[in-house]
Amino acid sequence: MAKLTPFGVELRKLRLDKEMRLLDLAEKMEQSTAFVSAIETGRKQIPDSYLHKVAKAMELSADETRRLRTAAEKTRKEVRVDSLSGDQRELVAAFARKLDDVPSAMIEALKKIVLKSIGAETPFFRKRRGIVVPPMSTTALRTFADKVRSVFVPDDRIDFPIMEVLEFKLTKILPDFFIDVEEVEEMDGDEARVYAGSDSIVFRKDVYEGACRGNRRDRFTACHEFAHFLMHRDVKLARAREDGDKIYTDSEWQADEFAGTLMMSPRHLKQFNCPEDAADACNMNPAAARVMWSKYTKEGKIT
Known part of the structure; x- marks a missing residue:
């Protein structure tokens, strides 16, 4: 699970x-x-030339550059153990002191255990079936999405600026939140992830860049992951939904309903003549717009 370094915190603040x-x-x-x-x-380690390139690209003042350099030096020296228990910190320190004496076979065995542990974290993947979460009805999800929408945009704005919200506005409410971007090959086919207990949304590089540039499908993915972040990141002891579980306990279903409502708010439906109108006005994938149009029609919101 990624976490901002001192350098990352300072750089994000400047950004x-x-x-x-x-x-x-x-x-x-x-x-x-x-x-x-x-x-x-x-x-990744901070390259030697990186600080200069950042300062130039961001047109930093001398004071800003000095603050960033101090943070970079702190990051290069830091090994994070703040979240560990006292016994765990003692073990880490002892292991570091004795590392040169540890046989290579033992190091390889430890690597397998550690890497397996990291891989066992429970991300919320974009799959048809999600994990079982506390139930939420369609009405409750619509209401919640509309309340979230009203926090970030005026009532008369039709499209929801999801990346502007994630990049700039959300941090004013949740200062520890940040976006993480990983290369395509590092995501194992996933478009984005939210890890349990995390303060971030992890995007696949092409999805992040697509959403920033207005790609409609990627924008929906960003809204979907925003839903997971708001509703599901604190879910404990998660298990995959099975045939006997109700659909309204499925994290993926909830995230889709939230995302669809966030992008196509019921308050604007009277301005549209058809799903295609809604898709264009909401900057939304046409297929998703048609699904939402059908849902709203069944709910009596479109006549």
């Missing part, structure tokens, strides 16, 4: 102050968004 998305910074630096994200979260 937000200058209203720059990850995509904006990456393009100015001629770098991959996944690479920039990996630097912020500590998955």
